[in-house]
Amino acid sequence: MAHVIRGQHAESEHWGHIVVANAHGDVLQSWGNPELVVHMRSAAKPFQSVPALQDNVAAHFHFSQKELALACASHNGEPEHMEIAASLLRKIGFSEEFLQCGVHRPLGVDLGVVDEEPPYSVLQNNCSGKHALMLAACVKNDWPIENYLDPAHPHQQRILGTLARMGCIESKNIGINIDGCSAPEFSLPLKNVATMYANLAAGVESPIDPFELMANHPFVVAGTKRFDTAVMSAGDGKLIAKIGAEGLECFAVRGSNPLGIVISISDGNSRATPPVALELLQRLQVLNAQQLESLQMYSTTEELNHRGMLVGRIECVL
Numbered sequence: 624m625a626h627v628i629r630g631q632h633a634e635s636e637h638w639g640h641i642v643v644a645n646a647h648g649d650v651l652q653s654w655g656n657p658e659l660v661v662h663m664r665s666a667a668k669p670f671q672s673v674p675a676l677q678d679n680v681a682a683h684f685h686f687s688q689k690e691l692a693l694a695c696a697s698h699n700g701e702p703e704h705m706e707i708a709a710s711l712l713r714k715i716g717f718s719e720e721f722l723q724c725g726v727h728r729p730l731g732v733d734l735g736v737v738d739e740e741p742p743y744s745v746l747q748n749n750c751s752g753k754h755a756l757m758l759a760a761c762v763k764n765d766w767p768i769e770n771y772l773d774p775a776h777p778h779q780q781r782i783l784g785t786l787a788r789m790g791c792i793e794s795k796n797i798g799i800n801i802d803g804c805s806a807p808e809f810s811l812p813l814k815n816v817a818t819m820y821a822n823l824a825a826g827v828e829s830p831i832d833p834f835e836l837m838a839n840h841p842f843v844v845a846g847t848k849r850f851d852t853a854v855m856s857a858g859d860g861k862l863i864a865k866i867g868a869e870g871l872e873c874f875a876v877r878g879s880n881p882l883g884i885v886i887s888i889s890d891g892n893s894r895a896t897p898p899v900a901l902e903l904l905q906r907l908q909v910l911n912a913q914q915l916e917s918l919q920m921y922s923t924t925e926e927l928n929h930r931g932m933l934v935g936r937i938e939c940v941l
């Protein structure tokens with residue numbers, strides 16, 4: 624998929640798999656193995672939001688569009704992300720102690736957009752919005768909240784059913800594991816993940832569309848200096864982008880023939896995904912020349928040494 628170049632020669636290389644599918648589950652293009660089972664991790668977030676959105680929790684709790692977008696986010700933990708997460712909880716009548724996602728070093732620290740000042744807040748957990756929306760759905764349906772992450776919980780069972788429907792796969796064929804935030808995490812073939820994203824692009828029966836939430840609030844979904852935010856901003860409502868973990872990147876593309884695209888880098892290193900993704904989006908004519916130009920910094924990523932000297936680059940070799 625990509626080479627890491629130092630000087631005139633490749634120093635290392637990234638292998639992987641790509642699937643492009645439609646909403647009916649047809650594989651339109653692929654590189655590698657479409658049947659490969661992958662872990663969705665955070666790439667499941669847009670679908671984990673669907674049952675709560677279908678409950679119309681937005682009207683019940685007076686959530687804003689930006690607050691709902693945070694439920695689909697793997698955010699940097701920047702101040703605005705924290706404020707949105709806190710607002711979600713306040714409207715439910717909860718405090719941050721109700722979140723069971725744990726505390727981690729914010730994603731924005733390595734990007735230089737969040738201060739390295741531990742102890743960190745649970746609101747900075749990149750999954751805080753997802754957990755807040757899960758709690759909102761439980762409150763609205765009068766379901767227990769102390770075990771809201773149990774895979775057998777009624778809300779988690781609804782989420783599993785949503786993934787199955789949108790991915791054209793039976794629930795029994797979806798592996799259920801535990802994510803870094805302690806929520807259920809799902810493993811299934813790449814082709815079904817791509818199908819799921821194509822159905823997200825096709826539209827979800829819900830008072831509020833998760834695709835539009837993400838497309839309209841790209842900063843909320845990721846943050847400063849993040850590829851997902853940059854590509855959604857450039858796409859101007861045509862596509863949404865969502866990282867998973869371990870080199871997984873997913874896209875939903877709107878149009879007369881909605882597409883789902885999944886890229887999985889086998890060694891789990893996400894540094895290769897932006898150059899590969901932009902090459903693919905160009906080939907599929909998803910983005911025009913002007914949009915691609917605005918994302919040039921991600922297409923051939925520069926490698927700098929400890930003194931900031933340019934020593935190499937990462938480039939797609941599809």
